[in-house]
Amino acid sequence: xxxxxxxxxxxxxxxxxEHLDDILTAVQPLEPIELNLLxxxxxxxxxxVTVPVALPPFDNSSMDxxxxxxxxxxxxxxxxxxxxxxxxxxxxxxxxxxxxxxPGRAARIMTGAPLPPGADAVVPVEWTDGGTGAxxxxxxxxxxxxxxxxxxxxxxHRPVTPHAHVRARGGDVCAGDVALEAGTVLGPPQIALLxxxxxxxxxxxxxxxxxxxxxxxxxxxxxxxxxxGQIYDSNSFALAAAAKDAGAIVYRVGxxxxxxxxxxxxxxxxxxxxxxxxxxxxxxxxxYDVVKEALTSxxxxxxxxxxxxxxxxxxxxxxxxxxxxxxxAHVDFRTLAMQPGKPQGFGTIGPxxxxxxxxPGNPVSSYVSFExxxxxxxxxxxxxxxxxxxxxxxxxxxPHGAGDEEPAPLTSPEGKRQFLRGTYTGGERPEVRPVGxxxxxxxxxxxxxxxxxxxxxxxxxxxxxxxxxVVLLG
Numbered sequence: 001x002x003x004x005x006x007x008x009x010x011x012x013x014x015x016x017x018e019h020l021d022d023i024l025t026a027v028q029p030l031e032p033i034e035l036n037l038l039x040x041x042x043x044x045x046x047x048x049v050t051v052p053v054a055l056p057p058f059d060n061s062s063m064d065x066x067x068x069x070x071x072x073x074x075x076x077x078x079x080x081x082x083x084x085x086x087x088x089x090x091x092x093x094x095x096x097x098x099x100x101x102x103p104g105r106a107a108r109i110m111t112g113a114p115l116p117p118g119a120d121a122v123v124p125v126e127w128t129d130g131g132t133g134a135x136x137x138x139x140x141x142x143x144x145x146x147x148x149x150x151x152x153x154x155x156x157h158r159p160v161t162p163h164a165h166v167r168a169r170g171g172d173v174c175a176g177d178v179a180l181e182a183g184t185v186l187g188p189p190q191i192a193l194l195x196x197x198x199x200x201x202x203x204x205x206x207x208x209x210x211x212x213x214x215x216x217x218x219x220x221x222x223x224x225x226x227x228x229g230q231i232y233d234s235n236s237f238a239l240a241a242a243a244k245d246a247g248a249i250v251y252r253v254g255x256x257x258x259x260x261x262x263x264x265x266x267x268x269x270x271x272x273x274x275x276x277x278x279x280x281x282x283x284x285x286x287x288y289d290v291v292k293e294a295l296t297s298x299x300x301x302x303x304x305x306x307x308x309x310x311x312x313x314x315x316x317x318x319x320x321x322x323x324x325x326x327x328x329a330h331v332d333f334r335t336l337a338m339q340p341g342k343p344q345g346f347g348t349i350g351p352x353x354x355x356x357x358x359x360p361g362n363p364v365s366s367y368v369s370f371e372x373x374x375x376x377x378x379x380x381x382x383x384x385x386x387x388x389x390x391x392x393x394x395x396x397x398x399p400h401g402a403g404d405e406e407p408a409p410l411t412s413p414e415g416k417r418q419f420l421r422g423t424y425t426g427g428e429r430p431e432v433r434p435v436g437x438x439x440x441x442x443x444x445x446x447x448x449x450x451x452x453x454x455x456x457x458x459x460x461x462x463x464x465x466x467x468x469x470v471v472l473l474g
Contacts, residue, residue: 219255281361
């Protein structure tokens, strides 16, 4: 990583790709742990799972009906039903060995119940009279309310073939089969399979714990009364929601005032529960840019001092004050060739060298920066292969409500990659329309966008009807 001192001299402007590559090179997947199945949802499996027992583990009925010998029903019809003697019930959860179905006999059987010895097929109850001696049955009478149901006779109106309505042992997966490969993302179907084969837990890369905090003395929390000069803190809520959407476990910290010591103390308090820290605000060139003030002093140390700190990093931070702990850091503040989101910071902090990304404070800037840099970092820490939002090509159309007169083309500063909010329509001919202006404070427009329109560094004007790159946010 380039040093903050180099950036202070204005020697370099980073591209979006360079900054992202630097982050992804430094961020490592978290160490695997064993998690209960529901806690493992959304995580990446790190081991191959094989099936210990066949699934299903025994032949069982897929219908409520009668377990029979198929040969006993081969001549059955509405006019001339096969009449079988009912020898009892086989319920789900029973062993299935209590009854043996011999010639001319049948056993009432419930869905999921094991096929009893002697039977080789199941007749659905709707194909019988249900043991009532009347017409076709619609349902099976409850066991407790039907003494004649588990005995007496049943008339079968339609024939069945061997194995009809029977789920064969191992018909889903066999013992020794590979159930799931390492690298599988555990969604509800995978959780279902693991539980079905008796696995109570899975070894996965856990969700990273992400701490989000915003800075600014002007920020009030929603629900509070605004004082003069204050605005509500939206960034920490937006980024916390975005981090959760990316797969993280999120801790949102209320806005920190523009005081370097307070910020250092807050960061020190949060390090114990953070795999990744994300701040918003205080990274530009203003006199009150507290994040830069709090975290740049380490960059002014001599390299030997920094190496010495690195050697001591494995020692506990017990007893050191917040400033000393935060000074165990290396954070670069950079100028990026992008709009919005020009000021960015990235590095590590604390005794465990926890990654930290410092984002600009304007709401649109911080959200775009999150999508481009923080979301991929979170997903890389989870061990996911797919780090990025989908990118497509679409025809650029004027905003809705532009009127009959075509508006001026979109413009972009030369040498900067611009990200504009848009609404996307898919289909055979995908289209995208800008929504809202280019201002990085326009939250209302952001709330109605589901895509980012990308204008590369070499593009200064994008005509309506042309094709553009689009990042899909939804």
